[in-house]
Amino acid sequence: GAVVSQHPSRVICKSGTSVKIECRSLDFQATTMFWYRQFPKQSLMLMATSNEGSKATYEQGVEKDKFLINHASLTLSTLTVTSAHPEDSSFYICSARDWGVGGYTFGSGTRLTVV
Amino acid sequence: QQQVKQSPQSLIVQKGGISIINCAYENTAFDYFPWYQQFPGKGPALLIAIRPDVSEKKEGRFTISFNKSAKQFSLHIMDSQPGDSATYFCAASGGGADGLTFGKGTHLIIQP
Numbered sequence: 040g041a042v043v044s045q046h047p048s049r050v051i052c053k054s055g056t057s058v059k060i061e062c063r064s065l066d067f068q069a070t071t072m073f074w075y076r077q078f079p080k081q082s083l084m085l086m087a088t089s090n091e092g093s094k095a096t097y098e099q100g101v102e103k104d105k106f107l108i109n110h111a112s113l114t115l116s117t118l119t120v121t122s123a124h125p126e127d128s129s130f131y132i133c134s135a136r137d138w139g140v141g142g143y144t145f146g147s148g149t150r151l152t153v154v
Numbered sequence: 155q156q157q158v159k160q161s162p163q164s165l166i167v168q169k170g171g172i173s174i175i176n177c178a179y180e181n182t183a184f185d186y187f188p189w190y191q192q193f194p195g196k197g198p199a200l201l202i203a204i205r206p207d208v209s210e211k212k213e214g215r216f217t218i219s220f221n222k223s224a225k226q227f228s229l230h231i232m233d234s235q236p237g238d239s240a241t242y243f244c245a246a247s248g249g250g251a252d253g254l255t256f257g258k259g260t261h262l263i264i265q266p
Contacts (some may be wrong), residue, residue, distance in 0.1 A: 045197070071252055073252070073253045073254070081258070081259075082243060082256045082257065082258045082259050083198070083243070083254075083256045084256075085253040085254065085255070088252055088253055130195075132197050132198070134253075134254070136252070142188060142200050142203055143188070143200070143247075143254055144200070145190075145197035145198045145199070145200075146197050147196055147197045148195070148196065148197045150195065
């Protein structure tokens, strides 16, 4: 089945620094990938849609200058949290749609802690 | 505006029983309705999904029932096992929105 690999699984960074999270589709090409954020004991909230070769589409209320998304190839999308603050601490999860299967496959998530 | 409403928030079921989780949606353009299982610290894993042209879909112990006129769908877990203890999310997509809109989740506990 479709596999999405996300790295790193955990990261701790100092306030004010930037952190990059990678999301790879391992056995299929993903023209579109999605980034979600999940706070403890809450649901997943879509942050942005990442389109290969074009600009990402951000959901209302998500700062595009803070959460930089790059989708440079059909198998890789990256999310960079810039100038991170403690309130950015969360669980970030990427997803890709495998059109061959028709469903959305999720990565294993990245636990970001900003200290 | 919450487009997908999920209930209950938490559920305790005895081993061997049937777990039932319900969702209701508002956007009639939605055309894909998956259920995900999530364990702590992990990403969600697809359990089963349905499209509006089908009223029921069964895969192993998991069944989705779909009522298009009522804009509701539910997940039934038959013969629930302690290993099923997790958080379950319903979701929906379609109508020009590529990403998934999730319900708030149901924390399911199966008591041995």
